[in-house]
Amino acid sequence: MSILVPEFSLYGERQRETVREFLHVEEISARSAARNWQIDTHVHNGLLQLLFVFSGSARIRLDSEEQDYGAAFAVVIPEGVIHAFKFQPGTEGCVLTLDAAGLASASPDGSQMFSVLRGSAEVLALTRDDTAARVHGILEQIKAEFAHPGAGSTTLYVWLVRSLLLLLVRATLRQADAQPDEGMRETAEGFRQMIEQHYLDHWPVSSYARQLNLSESRLNRLCEKRFGRTAFALIQERLLLEAQRRLIYTGVPVSQLAYELGFSDPPYFCRFFKRLSGHSPGSFRGRNRQ
Known part of the structure; x- marks a missing residue:
């Protein structure tokens, strides 16, 4: 089967580089500003990507569906999902790319760490209570450790990502208006x-x-x-x-x-x-x- 959609590790980088301690984090503007705030259709294999928008808006394409979203929201993009973004100029947020298998191997509960985010891609509203502020705070800690890693960085990443995932699970449950046991x-x-x-x-x-x-x-x-x-x-x-x-x-x-x-x-x-x-x-x- 001949796939016509580009495949990247990080967008624009065809050769997969080692993701520092199983993850990579950067501002949305880092790649999109120089491309007229647009990231064209592509796919990641072997990586889970989480995109967070705290101000501004974006047109999000996930597989064959395309829709506009306004801040604050998170996008969960499992591996293999075809996606593209067109951001409003000046949009603020960040992109967290995870080597899920590597990070899960360092987690006490292994693959269960990511089980909540398996399946189809999702866009989750972060507008209830102080969810956006709490997610932003955790991401700031991840960015600080990524910029200046030290002893025990992997362990710290595991616990920070676990906390982030739990907040996204809450958003998922609220969005579905259900609380399954x-x-x-x-x-x-x-x-x-x-x-x-x-x-x-x-x-x-x-x-x-x-x-x-x-x-x-x-x-x-x-x-x-x-x-x-x-x-x-x-x-x-x-x-x-x-x-x-x-x-x-x-x-x-x-x-x-x-x-x-x-x-x-x-x-x-x-x-x-x-x-x-x-x-x-x-x-x-x-x-x-x-």
């Missing part, structure tokens, strides 16, 4: 991770439920409470997202793409795509390529 959250995130592994296999909901030791009805209730959609809808959305990515960023013919996505025949794929997106695959590709 720990067991529900872990099961729901486990389902999302399982979708990532098997959506191309076209598993039915019953197969996911069986792997999670749940009934189909209970899995659907959990998904509706946590994500506002049924389990089947989440599976379909992930498959549609992959189809949209490949239509925009690869040159694979629609007929071949249908088989790559696990459909039994191209007409079936075209009906699926039009039902969920409102456009035929060819029309969608043409509109977004323009």
Whole structure:
């Protein structure tokens, strides 16, 4: 599959450099000001990126969706998500790029440290209470340590990033207007991770439920409470997202793409795509390529 979207470690740097102590932090203006406050479409592999805007606004593209946002907000960009930014000149904020695997290896709870941010990209409002101020304070500490690292920097980074992630989890829960208990959250995130592994296999909901030791009805209730959609809808959305990515960023013919996505025949794929997106695959590709 020929990917047409640029892949970077840090934007504009094609050769991956070692990220100091598993992370890199810089002001939004560091790369965007010299580029007319615009960061074109690109993707990071192996890195989690968190973007924070405390004043100003930006037009954010995450995969095939594009929308304007005003401060204060955070953008969670998991690895492999195609994204782009167009900032209002003078926008203030910073970009935190994390080698999640490396940082998790230094954390007492390992991969659980980042489990709350797995899945699709999100834009989180930071306008409630003093969330923006507290997030800004933690980022200032990360920036200070990044500029002048010392003994135990990795340990300090782990605890600062953990605190930052917990504040983002709060913002996520508030945005969803839900407070699921720990067991529900872990099961729901486990389902999302399982979708990532098997959506191309076209598993039915019953197969996911069986792997999670749940009934189909209970899995659907959990998904509706946590994500506002049924389990089947989440599976379909992930498959549609992959189809949209490949239509925009690869040159694979629609007929071949249908088989790559696990459909039994191209007409079936075209009906699926039009039902969920409102456009035929060819029309969608043409509109977004323009």
